[in-house]
Amino acid sequence: MKPRICVPLPIERLSELSGMIRRAQNAGADLIEIRLDYLQEDILCQMDVIKKEIAKASVPLIATNREHSQGGKKVQDEKKRVEILIKAAEIGFEYVDIELSTMNLKQTINKIANYGSKPIISYHNFKNTPSEAEMEKIVKSQIEAEASVCKLVTTANTFEDSIRCLLFTYKMSEVTDIVCFAMGRQGTISRILSPIFGALFTFSSLEQGLETGLGQIPVFELKEFYKKLGVDI
Structure with missing residues (x-):
């Protein structure tokens, strides 16, 4: 199965959104994650603008408004953070990422x-x-x-941690759609290989300096790895 790559975009201003989506698509992203927690503007007041821009995308988009303790860019009022995610669903994001620890999760x-x-x-x-x-x-x-998708991300302190993540991904991919890998330097191999072990997709930065997680590598480098491994991309 062809590995699918999601490119996260840490956009700070809405004026960057259209151009960044276009660049990610040109780089070969199969999915694009919009990190709303990076935006410096009042997101709820700008949803109409976001709606117009995401409608132009040719690949599925993920809305993420990460909670600070789970790796988010900023501390947010929890009620407002969740409201933004619900609004993102309303304006047409195909996927919405929400933390397992979120209050009133099922609702x-x-x-x-x-x-x-x-x-x-x-x-x-x-x-x-x-x-x-x-x-x-x-x-x-x-x-x-x-x-719809279970996402479990750990931190690898040893190479063996990466291997355990990969084997776990293989096992759980028979049960559900899953995204699973380990962060950190020791976890890079799990980021690269997780789609080969059954993960729905993996994450790769648009370029160096735009990483949103420890151990992310640029999308062009990831594609080069797959070519060297003889993997169809």
């Missing part, structure tokens, strides 16, 4: 799904890679919350 998921968006329920561990049993519990919770 929020229902609202997102009612607008036709697919909820990606995410979990990030910035310290280590949990045991397989712990990771299975997390994915089970995501499935029970009616995730």
Whole structure:
């Protein structure tokens, strides 16, 4: 199966949105994640502008408004943060990423799904890679919350952590649509290989300096890795 690459865009101003989406598409992104938590403007007041721009995209878009403790750019009022995600579903984002720890999760998921968006329920561990049993519990919770995609991201402190993530991805891909890899230098190999092990997609930065997670590599480098591995892209 052809590996799918999602390019996250850490856009600080809406004036950058159209050009960045176009650049990501030209770079070969299969999906594009719009990191709304990076925007410096009042997002709720700019939803009409965002709606017009995302309608021009030729690949599926993911709306993410990451909670600060889960890797978000800024501290936000939780009620407003969730409201932005629901509004993102309303204006036409194909996917909306929402943290497993979000308050009133099932209620929020229902609202997102009612607008036709697919909820990606995410979990990030910035310290280590949990045991397989712990990771299975997390994915089970995501499935029970009616995730369209389960996203589980850990931190690799050893090369073995990356291998465990890959084997877990392979196992769980038989059960649900999953995105799973490890962050950090030791986790880079899991980012590269996770789609080959069954992940729905992996993440790759548009270019160096635009990373939104530890261990992300630029999309052109990732494509070069796949070519060297003889993987069809």
